[in-house]
Amino acid sequence: MSGWVSQRVAVVSIVLLAVASAGAPTPDSPILPQEARHLWSDGAVVVGGARSVVVGHHAPSGELRELARRADAAGRRVSDVLGRPVRPLIVVPGSAAEAAGLAGLDGAGEVDGLAAVADGGRVIVVPEFFAKLNSTGKDVVLTHELTHVVAGTDRLPVWLYEGFADYVGYRDSGLPVRTAAAELAAEVRSGRLPGELPGPAAFAADGRDPLRLARAYQEAWLACRFLADRFGEGTLVRLYREARSVGVDQALAALGLSAATLTARWRDYVRDQLA
Ligand SMILES: [Zn+2]
Structure with missing residues (x-):
């Protein structure tokens, strides 16, 4: 159990960091990290990047930290183009089925082949497909979905x-x-x-x-x-x-x-x- 305990300790200190740096909800990050942590009744792991928050379900914290670095970079890219600060919130469920559920879709088939989806102010990673991308592909996908979250898509072709x-x-x-x-x-x-x-x-x-x-x-x-x-x-x-x-x-x-x-x-x- 020592591995589990030390991991929890590390995770808890990161959670505090994330909450301290995240500030009040804005249209760019309508979900507070505290709420995000309660997406699942068990196994939620929250990691804070420089400006991003990543919430995983039973996900290794090292993987989430890498994702936080990518989310920070994606946030800077979106911010550079749109000219306003961006605080990415990335959710990493345990499976495509869970990703579909979080996005309010019928089942895993709805996210078949998608690496991530934008939904309700957050980017939901579809772990099975995201894992197949190379490093550049992961950055492009996160930046793409984050652009949807920040810029909106309503009333557009x-x-x-x-x-x-x-x-x-x-x-x-x-x-x-x-x-x-x-x-x-x-x-x-x-x-x-x-x-x-x-x-x-x-x-x-x-x-x-x-x-x-x-x-x-x-x-x-x-x-x-x-x-x-x-x-x-x-x-x-x-x-x-x-x-x-x-x-x-x-x-x-x-x-x-x-x-x-x-x-x-x-x-x-x-x-x-x-x-
Ligand atoms: Zn898109």
Whole structure:
């Protein structure tokens, strides 16, 4: 039992740190770490990073500390783009089934293949799939989901909120565009350009066409990357915010773009970047 006891002692001191540094709830972290600790009646382990809090269920604290370091880095990336402080809360359940339950989904099938999901002000890791990612992939996924949590997705077309989350996710990853968008690059090289910005059908993760799903994310990413390259990152961020309040068409019109002109220029950009 000595291993268990010393681990508990370490965990308890970390919990105190996390609570002391976390401060009052804000829209960026609506769940207090004290509440997060009570997600499970047993085996909750809380680890505090510099700005992040990670709560695991029967998870090794070393693993959670690594995740806290990644969450701190993801928080800095999101903060750099959105221009406000971010305090990530990461929840690490014991299984995909538990992750689905926490996210209010029907069962493990709902999170099949997903490495993490954004839900109610927190990022829920799906342990089986998150573990399969390499280090860069883990950072991209955490940053992507944290962007959803902080920037919100309401009232936006799916291409904009998924593309924006990938824009922030890949921004500092060091991955070349042809690597990050490999599936779309293969299509473009064989002479097929996407005809329109990806809609809900393209993102429907039914598992039957994983290549189509991968391309949908890449198409959306390049739409946001185009907007940042052409108009500047600050303009992309403003567009995102304005689209949430006045709708995407009106927000685009402020840049002199219609849905049709954006689509045409995005297609040119996709060809230039990937051909
Ligand atoms: Zn997403």
